[in-house]
Amino acid sequence: MWYFVSPQIVFGEGALDALDELKGQRALIVTDEVLVNMGIVDKVKAHLERAGIATHVFARVEPEPSVETVRQGAQMALEVQPDWIIGLGGGSPMDAAKAIFALYERPDLHPAEINPLVPLGLRQKARLITIPTTSGTGSEVTWAVVLTDTEEQRKMGLGGRELAADIAIVDPALAAGMPPQLTADTGLDALTHAVEGFTCAWHTDLTDGLCFNAIRLIFQYLPRAVADGSDMEARERMHNAATAAGLGFGNSLASMAHSMGHALGAAFHIPHGRAVSIFLPYTVEFAAQESPDRFAELAMLLDISQAGGAEAARALATRIRDLCHQLGNPTSIAEAGIARADYEARLDKLVDDAFNDTSMMSACRAPSYEELRQLFTYAYEGRPIDF
Amino acid sequence: MAIKFPSDEWIKELSNQLNLSESYEKSAKDWEGDFVFVVEPDTAYDGTAYLFLGLYHGKSTGAAMISHEQDRPAEFILRAPFSAWRQVIEGKLDAIQGMMTRKLRVEGNMMKVMRYPKAAKEIVSCCALIPTDFG
Numbered sequence: 001m002w003y004f005v006s007p008q009i010v011f012g013e014g015a016l017d018a019l020d021e022l023k024g025q026r027a028l029i030v031t032d033e034v035l036v037n038m039g040i041v042d043k044v045k046a047h048l049e050r051a052g053i054a055t056h057v058f059a060r061v062e063p064e065p066s067v068e069t070v071r072q073g074a075q076m077a078l079e080v081q082p083d084w085i086i087g088l089g090g091g092s093p094m095d096a097a098k099a100i101f102a103l104y105e106r107p108d109l110h111p112a113e114i115n116p117l118v119p120l121g122l123r124q125k126a127r128l129i130t131i132p133t134t135s136g137t138g139s140e141v142t143w144a145v146v147l148t149d150t151e152e153q154r155k156m157g158l159g160g161r162e163l164a165a166d167i168a169i170v171d172p173a174l175a176a177g178m179p180p181q182l183t184a185d186t187g188l189d190a191l192t193h194a195v196e197g198f199t200c201a202w203h204t205d206l207t208d209g210l211c212f213n214a215i216r217l218i219f220q221y222l223p224r225a226v227a228d229g230s231d232m233e234a235r236e237r238m239h240n241a242a243t244a245a246g247l248g249f250g251n252s253l254a255s256m257a258h259s260m261g262h263a264l265g266a267a268f269h270i271p272h273g274r275a276v277s278i279f280l281p282y283t284v285e286f287a288a289q290e291s292p293d294r295f296a297e298l299a300m301l302l303d304i305s306q307a308g309g310a311e312a313a314r315a316l317a318t319r320i321r322d323l324c325h326q327l328g329n330p331t332s333i334a335e336a337g338i339a340r341a342d343y344e345a346r347l348d349k350l351v352d353d354a355f356n357d358t359s360m361m362s363a364c365r366a367p368s369y370e371e372l373r374q375l376f377t378y379a380y381e382g383r384p385i386d387f
Numbered sequence: 388m389a390i391k392f393p394s395d396e397w398i399k400e401l402s403n404q405l406n407l408s409e410s411y412e413k414s415a416k417d418w419e420g421d422f423v424f425v426v427e428p429d430t431a432y433d434g435t436a437y438l439f440l441g442l443y444h445g446k447s448t449g450a451a452m453i454s455h456e457q458d459r460p461a462e463f464i465l466r467a468p469f470s471a472w473r474q475v476i477e478g479k480l481d482a483i484q485g486m487m488t489r490k491l492r493v494e495g496n497m498m499k500v501m502r503y504p505k506a507a508k509e510i511v512s513c514c515a516l517i518p519t520d521f522g
Contacts, residue, residue, distance in 0.1 A: 001488050115501040116487045158501075202484065355414055361483050361504045369413040 004206045004251045005143055007130070007165040011240060015171035016131070019047035026054045028082040030073055030097035031089050032061045038177060040133060044088055056080045058100070061089070064148045064155075064265060064272070065096040067111045074103035077126075086129045087165070090186065091137030091272065094130045095145045098163040101128050102145075111147060114158040122162045130165040133174045134186040135225070135238040137272070138193055138246020140168040148266060153349075155262040157358035164250075170243045172236035180226045183238075184327040187222040189273030190242040191215060191320070192257050192280045197249030199287070199294040200362035204252055211248035212301055217241035219302070219323065226327050256283040256367070259357035260376065263350045268338055278330055281317035282375055283363075285385035288313030291364040317384070332382030343380055350376055389520035392476065393426045393436035393469075395452035397517060402440060402450035404513035411513060412445035415506035419443055420462035420499065423453070424472070431521075432469030463495035473521050476514045482507050 010018040027048050035041050036059050045055045058073045077085065077100055085104065087097025102114050105122045114120070130140035144159040178186070191214075197203065198211035218241050224234035260283070261276030288295055288310045295313035299305040305315035321331045330336040333343060343350075351373045354360065367375060371387065378385055390397045405411050419442075426436040439459040441448035453459050467475075471490045474480035483504055485491040493500060500507070 001490070002484065003488075110498065112498045112502075115497050117493055117497045117501065202481070356503060356505045358501065358504050361481075361508060366508065368410055 002204060003161060004204075005161050005164045006247055007141055007168040009141065009168045009170060009243065011170035011243065013172060013236065015169050016043065016047060016174070018167070018169055019044065020050045022048065022051045022053060022084065024051070024053050024083045026056065026080060026082045027084040027086055028077050028080050028100075029055060029057045029086045029088055030061060030100055031057065031059050031087075031093045033059050035059075035089050035093075035133060040174060041088065044086065044131065053084065056082065061093045061096045063092050064269070065092045065099075066148050066150045067156075068150065070096055070099040070103065070111055070147060073100035074107070077104035078107065081125070083126050084129060085126050086131065087139070088131045088133065090132070090134040091139040091146070094132065094137070094139035095147065097128065097130065098143075098145045098165075099147060099158070101126065102163060111158065112156060114145060114160060114163070116143075116160045118160070120160055120162050127166040128163075129167045129169065131169045131171070131174065132239070132242070134178060134182065134242075135175045135190060135235070136186050136242035136246070137189055138242055138250060140165060140170065141243055141246040142250030144250060146262070153266050154353050155266045155357070157262070168243065170239055172232065172239040175239050176229065176232065176235050178229065180229065183226045183229065184222070184329050185271045185273035186242070187218060187225065187238055187273070188277035188324065188327070188329060190238070190245045191218045191222070191323070192261075192273070192276040193249040193254060194218065194245035195280060195284070195298065195320070196255040196257060197245065197252045198298055199284075199364060200253050200255040201364045202253040202362040203294065207248045207252045210244045211252075212298070214241045214245035214248060215298070215302060217244070222323070223326055253362035254359040256286070256360060256363045258359040259354040259363075260350075260379070262357050262359070263353035264333070266353065267346050267350060268342075270336055270338075274329060274336065277320070277324060278333060278336060279379055281320045281331070282379045282385050284317040284320065285314060286367065286371075286375060286387075287363070287365045288317070289365070289385070289387065294364065314384075333380040334382065338380075340380065347373065347376060389518040391520045392472070393438055393452065397519065398424075398438040398440060398450040398452055400517050401510075401513060402447035404516050405442075405447040405510065408509060408513055411506065411509035414509050415442065415503060416445040418445065418503055418506055420495070421448075421459070422463045422465060423456045423459065423461040425456060425464060425466040426472055427466060427468045429468035429470050431473070463493065463500070465491055465493055467491045475511060476519060478511075478515055482511045
């Protein structure tokens with residue numbers, strides 16, 4: 001028994017117009033200053049005002065949102081009393097919006113209590129809309145929330161099925177302004193979601209098709225979107241691919257590359273998509289040593305390799321690295337600009353945090369502590385995994 | 388030789404396996420909180436069994452089959468029918484997914500449980516090392 005959770009998704013050119021039909025009194029838009037300055041928040045406000053909905057904006061979400069930021073947003077929600085909370089932006093504002101929604105409905109909760117084991121009883125006061133502006137984290141369709149515990153410098157993997165948005169608006173025009181590096185980083189995040197969602201131990205029949213199709217679209221359209229941001233066909237296909245990947249991995253799980261990427265991101269503030277995609281080929285190679293089948297199947301479906309087994313799985317890892325090179329993204333931690341001495345000084349914590357990250361639950365080859373340490377070392381040096 | 392589940396011998400063997408497991412020790416090095424596993428009756432098992440497992444900082448402090456869950460108060464109680472326990476031990480039901488679908492019902496500080504998913508998996512891995520008689 002498992003679940004498949006999805007918001008109502010409005011997608012494609014002009015999807016933002018769906019806000020004109022929204023019923024309600026007050027909306028709290030959770031976002032960041034960049035989107036305010038780009039005029040995107042004003043566009044969303046204009047649609048809501050056409051629907052007769054008063055708007056308030058919480059624009060203090062930082063990259064890798066902290067527990068403190070979410071508490072501040074929840075405080076504003078308690079003052080404003082919205083009946084719609086709207087997460088507008090990349091993964092950070094959308095995740096923050098989900099957490100703010102939970103704390104607004106349940107001010108008695110500690111953020112760390114937002115977990116899938118306990119019913120939260122939400123939707124007594126408001127409902128949730130997510131609008132992605134990157135392609136992307138998939139947060140618009142998942143029930144996961146990643147916050148940063150700034151005291152422990154650790155990512156907290158939180159969430160619950162009630163946190164899936166009521167409506168996700170996937171309008172490619174909102175992603176069109178992304179510069180090339182952001183396009184590459186967020187696109188590779190989507191790729192990692194889809195590959196991990198397909199190959200992890202929690203994969204399902206309902207999610208496999210979404211993940212596979214997302215991977216296919218990303219390999220085809222991400223290089224185009226990075227090379228020419230005005231290529232609206234590429235932008236739209238990538239925006240849809242990221243949402244499909246989000247539905248896929250959101251209803252199965254992310255895996256080891258995310259565990260390692262979360263740890264690296266919390267310690268060194270590497271952009272999330274860049275971090276997870278560095279680790280992805282290494283984790284594919286590691287899993288391929290003992291559990292190659294899902295990776296080999298993916299390699300076959302994508303016409304990367306028909307060899308089967310570990311050989312096909314390694315071919316998939318190579319293809320992922322080739323894509324990173326094509327996009328100008330790093331394929332090792334050293335290449336990402338982290339000094340060795342700094343990395344080794346924090347290695348124990350990186351291993352600890354990754355070992356206990358919720359995404360590690362679904363690894364099809366669970367590493368021992370020492371193997372995980374070796375993985376981090378190989379990924380620093382850019383050495384293909386041979387153990 | 389297979390050990391009957393549930394039994395005092397079985398839970399003591401789990402305690403032993405945990406203390407031999409480096410993976411468990413590393414993943415649970417900060418863990419504090421004992422468990423009582425409640426094996427509920429179903430078509431395959433009559434009666435109710437209570438298994439106490441003491442856990443502290445990566446080690447098991449002891450284990451015993453007890454008469455009632457209140458005999459050795461524990462921070463966490465994990466309840467499930469016999470067949471669900473069997474599925475977990477045999478690797479057919481992921482323990483975390485089991486908790487998320489309420490096949491395994493957890494009482495205690497959920498915040499803490501979700502902070503140690505790896506430790507939970509390692510406990511299940513140790514269960515799988517015990518030759519078990521479910522008959």
